[in-house]
Amino acid sequence: MANSQGAVELAAVTKSFAGSRRAPGGYCALEGVNLSIRGGEFFCLLGPSGCGKTTLLNLGAGFEAATSGRVSVVGRPVTAPGPDRGVIFQTDRALFDWLTVAENIAFGPSVRGLPEGERRQRVEEYLQLVGLTDHRSKLPRELSGGMKQRTQIARVLANEPEILLMDEPFAALDAYTRSHMQREIARIWQATGKTILFVTHDIAEALWLADRIGIMSRGPGSRVERIIEVPLPRPRAKMTEDFISIFNELSELIDAAAKTDATD
């Protein structure tokens, strides 16, 4: 499934934030990050809070520019956001508060000028996928936290981007909905061959989903410390012994990368 061209590549990327009067000197979030995500790959990024996962995603999305180094997507340098890279934000403030669930989902197809019929069909399809068909006419302020997040996911999927950048998309969901969404995203990924960069705190989630897992070190100047291939066969529906032993192994690596002393 994976082809050899790097779908998302970061080469020697450094990202510093300028200082302010409150915090003079600035802050160097990422330093010398090298990462190559293969086309069609499901890549999970694990790391402690504040290590720079969102920052890394923002660079790939084109929301911010790297201080130095190269960020490219399918061989082209990233200069701006674009519909080839769908972004699911960590925060639910990303929704359009004045549009209904259905209108939020229709936004991408509509600004890109898809014909009315196809637009409507996609809205229905993805409303159903995230289980919001009955709530299609609600405004975001009338939704629960989990429903907002599902709206965001449907909105991005309805745009059918090649690459998905997902920032802890399931963190706000209840355990049942989360495992349902995990299965769905794995199914969509397998059916469509999209490239997915998926940020999470959750080791088990990364193990359910990823082909490879990148472990980030604690900041400042954090980097992708290690990359691990997940040798588990798919579908990964069960807590096998292999799963548990890899889980434990991974926990130790993360503790080491995060230099254990700090708490999350």
Next chain:
Amino acid sequence: MTAVFQAEGQPAGPAAPRLATGASLAPWATYGGVLAFTLVVWTGLSMVTSPWFFPSPLETAKAIVTLTATGELPGAIGISYFRILTGWSIGCVLGVPLALVAGRVRFVRMLVEPYVNFFRFVPPIAFLGIAILWFGIGEKSKIAIIVYTSLFTVFMNTMAGAMAIDETPSRAALSLGASRRQVLTKVVLPQTIPAIIVGVRIGMGFSFMSVVAAELIAADEGIGYMIYSARLFVQTANAFAGIIALGLMGLLADSLLRLAALRLFGRHALAF
């Protein structure tokens, strides 16, 4: 779960639970009570003074009837409304787009900010003399004052609103394929609507103040003129009538504005 909550006596429905502080009276009952209280105190005050010092509600009502019969009051209301609405509309039409651009484009903001920070200390009425010099004693000078008043207020509020909006929805729109221009019209503008409505409402309020001030000083018709000339001829009841008319005019204009805003922009998180 739902059953438990309903058994607690919370009615199901869209109404948000009220953080009540004891007041469970219907609004009309409260308004009626306040009105009755006001009339009692007012009557009391008029009884211990004299009609030319503090006319009673009855005398004020008589003045309203007389002024209406002579056509003086309706005429004054009409001309003042005309000045306010004309000036305020022009102010809004100029102020909103300018404020949107200034709120979103740093360079434009830097150009206008010095002016804004200077003129915010210059009350509209200070320009009346100059306005008369430039536009004559007629309608134009008064309308110019209202334009200045509302333009300023609308501009300040809208710009603050456009500056304070969250960037995340704009970023989301860009990665969904929206152009810069689509982001401005389909995301930034809707996000700014609540601030625009606030600005437009406050602008209306200040326009009422300015028109009366202008009419007190330089006019021969309008509510402000009516109130002022009543003082000259010690027809205090007429001044009271004018003040009541003014309050009601404002109330009506604001209610219509709110109603229209709710109708047009009910989906937005309006601050009322």
